[in-house]
Amino acid sequence: MLQVHSVETFGTHEGPGIRLVIFTQGCYFRCLYCHNPDTQALSGGTDMSVSEIVTLAEKQKAYFGKDGGVTVSGGEPTIHAKELIELFRALHEKDIHTALDTNGALLNDDTKALYEETDLVLLDTKQINEAKHQTLTGMSNENTLALAAYRESTGKAMWLRYVLVPGYSDDEADLIALGEYFKDYRHIERIEILPYHTLGAYKYEKLGRKNPLEGVAMPSKETIAKAVSIFERYFKKVAVR
Numbered sequence: 001m002l003q004v005h006s007v008e009t010f011g012t013h014e015g016p017g018i019r020l021v022i023f024t025q026g027c028y029f030r031c032l033y034c035h036n037p038d039t040q041a042l043s044g045g046t047d048m049s050v051s052e053i054v055t056l057a058e059k060q061k062a063y064f065g066k067d068g069g070v071t072v073s074g075g076e077p078t079i080h081a082k083e084l085i086e087l088f089r090a091l092h093e094k095d096i097h098t099a100l101d102t103n104g105a106l107l108n109d110d111t112k113a114l115y116e117e118t119d120l121v122l123l124d125t126k127q128i129n130e131a132k133h134q135t136l137t138g139m140s141n142e143n144t145l146a147l148a149a150y151r152e153s154t155g156k157a158m159w160l161r162y163v164l165v166p167g168y169s170d171d172e173a174d175l176i177a178l179g180e181y182f183k184d185y186r187h188i189e190r191i192e193i194l195p196y197h198t199l200g201a202y203k204y205e206k207l208g209r210k211n212p213l214e215g216v217a218m219p220s221k222e223t224i225a226k227a228v229s230i231f232e233r234y235f236k237k238v239a240v241r
């Protein structure tokens with residue numbers, strides 16, 4: 001059984017094409033900008049079986065077109081690696097594309113087997129600067145970078161995702177350092193900039209928690225344009241979501 005927080009049936013933001021998006025429960029990171037803080041707790045969610053999810057995907061397969069498929073996001077989906085290996089194998093038997101949106105923090109035999117079954121990894125690279133990454137997420141970026149190197153070594157597709165937060169991840173020097181770090185990677189097909197927004201702020205209130213980024217504004221058009229122009233020096237494709 002997979003611990004599922006929620007399901008989005010026609011997602012267009014988590015990978016290519018139209019997708020069924022499964023958000024799993026549980027995450028070890030504590031990102032200050034987390035838009036889904038209710039997914040962080042390791043307990044909770046609703047149990048869904050692999051066959052239930054495959055049935056749901058099959059019903060929507062006609063809408064996936066040539067690019068779409070199923071994305072598992074979170075929370076942090078790799079916490080559920082064993083169940084997801086089974087799910088992705090079953091989806092591949094039905095010829096359905098699989099994507100995994102991950103913070104990359106877990107690299108072990110189970111997650112390696114899962115990455116083998118994953119057509120596209122959406123890797124959330126939150127900060128290249130280790131100290132700032134710690135501030136932003138409560139964790140080191142060491143494992144995320146190790147996962148990127150591992151994925152590159154397997155020759156399989158990966159997109160990077162980068163949440164642009166004023167004062168936390170928009171420093172020009174950090175954006176350049178990230179580009180320099182990944183510039184020789186051959187299997188990063190694109191980088192997506194996700195401008196920080198405040199739409200999830202009400203969820204903190206609902207949980208009785210203080211929004212850690214209260215008072216932080218969304219990045220300006222100029223800040224986003226600057227990030228795009230820096231990343232364009234290093235990556236084949238830059239998109240803003």
Ligand code: SF4
Nearest residue numbers: 027029030031034075
């Ligand atoms: S990794 Fe994702 S789910 Fe986990 S705290 Fe960060 S933004 Fe939230």
